[in-house]
Amino acid sequence: MNKKILVAVIAIIAIAITIGYALIVPAMQSALAQEQKTKQITLTIKHKRFAFAKESFINVTAGGWTITITNVSGNVKAIKILLFDHNKPKDGFSWFKLNPKVGDSIAVNLSAGNYTLRVFIFGSINSTLTLTIAYP
Structure with a gap:
């Protein structure tokens, strides 16, 4: 029992x-x-063999960022990406890639803050590169 x-x-x-x-x-x-937000940036080299873009991300929560090259047309030789916090410039990262291809990406975890993204591409005139940024 x-x-x-x-x-x-x-x-x-x-x-x-x-x-x-x-x-x-x-x-x-x-x-x-975390719910990820996304933003697309397209750069086209129109003259001087380079192009740049600047984007601000305000009041971003802490978490993972992923930056992915989603389109390359023409002859893009290099890409330089800088992402840094307005209040703490040492909090951030830099990425340099020669001969970027579709699918190349970088992923980082960053603290909460107000960030600025600067993207520079170098190559032939009329070349285009598109990035997709996923952030918290």
Whole structure:
């Protein structure tokens, strides 16, 4: 008789743990998942064999940034990307890539702040490069 009670108690505990896990884990995952915003930047070299763009990202939360080259047309020889916090210029990163190709990307985790992105491309006139920036 005692074995039947013990088995029943263990079964109830196992069911309770399974239900709790099924309810809590999805809630935790959705709370931890950050909603990423995206922005596209297209640069075209019109003269002087380079082009640049500047974008501001205000009140960005801490999290992961991903910058991906989504389109290259013409002869783009190099790309230089600078991303830094207005208030803490040492918080940020720099990326230099020779002969950039579609799919090249960089991912970094940055603290919350107000960021400026500067992108420079170098190559032949009428060459175009498009970036997609995903940020928190």
